Amino acid sequence: MFTDPPQVSVRLGANLNGSSIREGVDVYFECTIDANPRITRVIWNRAGRSIINDPSGGVIVSNQTLVLQSVSRSSAGYYSCGAANSQGETHSSPFLLHVKCKHFVDEPECGDRQQKVYGAARLEEVLVECEVDANPAPSEFRWWFNNSSVRRRPLETFNWTKGYSVAAYTPTSETDYGTLLCSATNQLGTQAVPCVFHIVPAGKPDTPQNCTVTNRSMSWIQVNCVRGFDGGLPQEIAAEISHNGRIILNLTSGAGALFHISGLDPGNEYFVTIYSTNAKGKSDPTNLIVTTLGQSQQPHRRITGM
Template identity: 35%
Template structure:
């Protein structure tokens, strides 16, 4: 069945970009026939401006965008047309000033044992860039870094910890524009009686 263009789902739609930095934004549509003519436009609170420089191939169009001024940020709209008709809902891409990520939130410590524990959090805003999450585990009794690691998601499992020990967990995110504020949690590994009580469903 022939149909006019519609946006493909699951496209990257948020881009954090510094001034005078180039970002390539890809607009993909489903269409039949897939010989699509594209249009691009910048829309923000100050202006609506047509973008004339971009490259298209079939059902994909790519614009290399450089925000040079404060009012260069906003929403880039992309839509296509084929022999059937014009796309009714444009694809939207938010171009925002790049910034360090926000702090993680709602952190939960679980699965505490004699020598291990897990912690997971909700990610904060990425600042428009890819972010990496870091965990630092400090032995609270001697104020010494015991272990550190990085992950693409804010979820960690820590092994080989000494039992009956208090720890401070520092969790933060980082992208190429900087580091988020740290979130600190205090926790501990179990002693042997605590572990046995947990197995028996008792509370100490």
């Protein structure tokens, strides 16, 4: 009788539609095997890794059947089965499982890189960007304004494309400051928890705090500060370094408030002015007098704003 390694294929259960698998349903695969001599074992894989029986985790392996209970978006991927007999081991072509979801995968169910606080003066329009992740893509967005005295006032001025929406908002009085809520809907449902954006009165940033020299040598000094409130707008921290009344360096630090000031002369005294800036203006400064190491080393000392 003719013998050969097994011929193997994998498919979804007969009553499942692969294009409409959604979160929360149970999914099962069937491994079809044609073998002579008879098979000695069946193997299930996901993306090349073996799947083990784990009923408590919702994974049930039963010979030629694989059951995934209450699938989530993380269950999506390539699944295959394999079989072995005395003539060899064969694996099926992979089956790509898609899982449609109505919720969003990044905590707190909206894009984690988007700006959360917007500063605006009265009668100043701000464009608030809301980005979400959903499968299928959202078919609708809704926006509301909310504060202690106004409950979910719908916004009319916004647009969207795929998973992205932009609302144009203009505060006209003190009662127009608060939060904007953005929620997306796709064919499976509406976003459970909306994205939240805070609209605050814009102003100049606060002065950087606790500026100290954290290290120094004969040719450089390192100064670190604590960033103050940004005034509701993106801010930069700037430092001016002076010697004998003349500015010799200008530095900015957008991400933090740490400055490494190099190219200095040994044993010299330098005047360092540090302040914050945003689109509304400049904060009051913090000032330091520092001395590089040298034969006439002097300790740095702090002075108040000038």
